Amino acid sequence: MSVTTASSAGIYSKAGSLSRERRWAMWTAYASLILAAIIFLAPPVYMFITSLKSSGEIANMQGNPWLVRSPTLENYSALLGNGMFLRFFVNSAIVTVLVVAITMVISVLAAFALARMRFFGSQALATGVFLTYLVPDTLLFIPLYQIVGGLGLLNSIWGLVLVYPTLTVPFCTWIMIGYFASIPKELDEAALIDGASWSQMLLKIFVPVAMPGIIAATIFAFTVSWAAFVYPTAFVTTPDQMPLTIGIVSQLVRADTFAWGQIMAGALLAALPPVVIYAFLMDYYIAGLTAGATKG
């Protein structure tokens, strides 16, 4: 009898300490999450607030800059009424859609070959693909300028469609290699025996099974391409070929006059497509990230 009570008391005290530890972990988690949220959300919130102010109110140094006294949509209507802004938007959209498509086709095929077909140098090649990702674009744009110029694609969105994949393909291939490598070998062997060719195996087994990885890679390619700044700055000079990122900066800043309200409104509108896409694909994206984390 005494033994029973002793051991049950032991269990209770243990449970008590467990829940105390758990509560402490919760507090730390919440505190750091809130801190992170404040740090990450402050700039967009400030952008939003500023975009609702008139130029006069922005210039006014009196009062708290985080409050809007007379909210106005004039910045938005000016932007949307300006044909140039829509042009930038369309340019960004064309470039991004094409770059994502090119990237995914190349990196899925490359990753499939590198992960599954053992050929001479496949290991070295897989490492090499990743190493190219480590070369920063701020170094690459000088030699690339020569190449793009030689192809006659300077100052053209087609030049951007050509060079962005150099940023996206290596990383996406690397994500996909990790993902494909986590698919058990028996699955391809079963498919081989069931009568699948390599292409059928890729399209009917690997692509559907690796969907979370593909979505993660797609989001990455989309983000890189939508937010690219260095390459368009270097390769595009006239407004009709500019994507949003440099369009906003170059057209809304006239010498040292900053149209702050419109810049903020434009930047917010430019950030909208990635937000929408993230919201749609978030669940898949997280699944893809964690799957990549456990393997490769």
Next chain:
Amino acid sequence: MAQVSLRKLVKAYEGNVQAVKGIDLEIADHEFVVLVGPSGCGKSTTLRMIAGLEEITGGDVAIGGTVVNDIPPRDRDIAMVFQNYALYPHMSVFENMAFGLTLRKFPKDEIKRRVDNAARILDIVPLLERKPKALSGGQRQRVAMGRAIVRDPKVFLFDEPLSNLDAKLRVQMRTEIKKVHQTVRTTTVYVTHDQVEAMTLADRVVVMNHGVIEQVGPPQELYHHPATRFVAGFIGSPAMNFIPGRLEGDAHGLRLVLGSGVILPVPPERTARYAPHAARPVLLGIRPEHLTDKKPTDKRNIADFPATPEVIEPMGMETLVHFRIDGHEISARLDPACPVAVGEPITLAADMDQMHIIDPETDKVL
């Protein structure tokens, strides 16, 4: 359906590791053959060469009389069931089973007919719309078998299909596999390292060790007439006892003398067989079930075998008794009614008609 022939089959991996060292095996049409052996003995490699998943280093594999060495897996008309089932996770059970037929462009109604038929055989009709992750291990195993059955291939290949299941389910699925084979009668090559599975399923068992075949034969034959020490020790559970001793005497009568002075008369029928080995060290092989308590019997050739139990394991329908002779562990299977106690000497009965004598130099059963 077809016969399968392996001729001088060799597999060498990089670094000159010979996993399979020249295997000859003829598997008849409709036959259920089990490859069994310890881990790393080359069972899976052999099976995968039959499937076409592993390149053949030397020799031939023929299915239905055609050498298939250079034919890709999909054109060999085989189906394989893997240890981890390898179900396509994004497809329903129906789609999993239909996949091979769809790729081969079978008409829709034929696919449906075959899948429904296989699902009925395997009792998985209510599961057809589920995804694999919503299935239990045993159900996944059935689906994997269903995927093989619908193809109606020439040969079924199984690589340890039951080793991911718990003990109870394993016994149940074992019976299931046997039933399926009795229904569809497809030639089957089945790999396992579990000798009980091998004995219960096989028409013929192939015992492999270190990349070679030790012995091929029906289960009962391997049990009663093992060819080598390895087979004698591998088949049967608990394993056969091996005790060193000497054959003494001449063509008129032989005795087996164990080191500790135990003397066992050799049955007269076997005298001629063992006579050439008289006065040489040998190994006595006797199964625990042939070393029992003494009871009235009309069997001839029962010898007294003194023992002092060290560990007693009551199993219910029998009692296992472990003791030692000259430091060699020996087990005996006794009637649970027989009174035994640790440390109290007892005389057991050794059935000398069931014993084996092994040449310790060649490890061959004499």
